[in-house]
Amino acid sequence: MGQAVLKTGTMGAKVVALPTMQAEVVALPAVASRPLQERFSPWLRSVLVNVLPPLVTVALMLLFWEIAASGPQSSLPPPSKIWTEAKDLIVEPFFWAGSQDIGLGWRILVSLQRVAIGFSLAAVVGILLGALVGQSVWAMRGLDPVFQVLRTVPPLAWLPLSLAAFRDSQPSAIFVIFITAIWPVIINTAVGIRNIPQDYRNVAQVLRLNQIEFFFKVMVPSAAPYIFTGLRIGVGLSWLAIVAAEMLTGGVGIGFFIWDAWNSSRLSDIIVALVYIGVVGFVLDKLVAFIGSVVTRGTIVN
């Protein structure tokens, strides 16, 4: 009897399966388009899939902007006007026509140099302090509340103080970068080090690794994914801070360029500079992420 029930069950299943066969027939046109897909290499396909949508978005944005800003009493320039007014800035990032009339590429490089110094200092000091806070309960109790308060201070609020301390705009700007980028590095490193599995610590203890060996051979590699999260947030924040700091300190740099352009009502130049800043910030973020993925290659899959 049980068998009979089973048979009806199977037959019922067959009937249900019928619509699937119909669906296969419908799918035939898709098969016809296959040779077209095969002509593109998979690499080209993935580039198209990833690059085309943002290009379309940008094109649409420019179009709407053009329409919205082309009225006679519009206060902002449309893209076409920017192109005619600031063409030299767009097409020639590295021209040099006197000490104040230089391409945006040069200005970006000056800003990047400041970020590089400030951010490197923040990375080194931040990882060391984070290691201390993550490793020692007393260091955490003593330092963590102070860090939690200080990290909420906006970057620019440090600027007057650092100008007073350093009496020069260059080190002041670097200090602002440093103090902006260091908090996420400290906090993420500390979390990463607190999360080092007890097993790794036991291994280190059995091997009698000393503090320095433990730091380089276990701590840093184990906490690397966390450290790089902190570095990535840090580099983003420092790029945000440098523009603001340079607006106030003056000299050469992309931030000061924007302020200068505003004072002489060159709106088109400002917009071009904004695009530069955005692109460079994006590249910086991707760069740190890339280094992180290379360095932590063994750690992500445990």
Added chain:
Amino acid sequence: MSAPYLKIDHVDKRFQRGSATTEVLKDINLVIDKGEYVSVIGHSGCGKSTLLNIIAGLTPVSAGAVLLENREVSEPGPERAVVFQNHSLLPWLTVYDNVALAVNKVFGATRSKPERHDWIMHNLDLVQMGHAKDKRPAEISGGMKQRVGIARGLAMEPKILLLDEPFGALDALTRAHLQDSIMQIHASLGNTMIMITHDVDEAVLLSDRIVMMTNGPSARIGEVLDVRLERPRKRLELVADRTYIACREAVLKFLYERHRFVEAA
């Protein structure tokens, strides 16, 4: 009579959490000879891992002492290498580098670089892992990881090799393979080994003596069973062996008759 090789002398262990004190181990006494293979068996939570950590020096004792060749054990060290239950290989290092980390630390001052390289490869070959020396832990199976863990332990040339449920996380077939490997290594090198396990067959197959722990809290050593089986031991021949069956029965009776695990695990 000369001094014992390893002496666990009236060891107590209490854990203090706030105002509450839990006594885990109570008055543990055990003497282990050089070259002996001793298993410690007991229900989960009876403190057998704590005992191993005390011998390793990873956990301090509350009272009593552990003496290795008449010297008190107070901190971890490579002369008491540990093979951890979950292998504990560093995932960012290759198989070779994991063993090299230990070898370079222990023999960095006494052996030349080529000597150390040969020693690393020798130990990897001992556990049949020489072929995978450039792989990372994530790329090899659980059994292979444990083999590397054993190679790392052996490579330190420890006076005692401590094995903390070394095969607990492995499937039955892999486990049997590794047990055979351990028996071969023990036969050829004559290491002193202490193994924590909850597997009765494994304990009888591998050990010279089986230390049976009572249930915690305040676990004690309930009985110590001598396993008088000839070596080398063959898994298949032992199945019908009278001594083997008797030993197995003794351990099972201890665990499930006299010291049944009362609490729900």
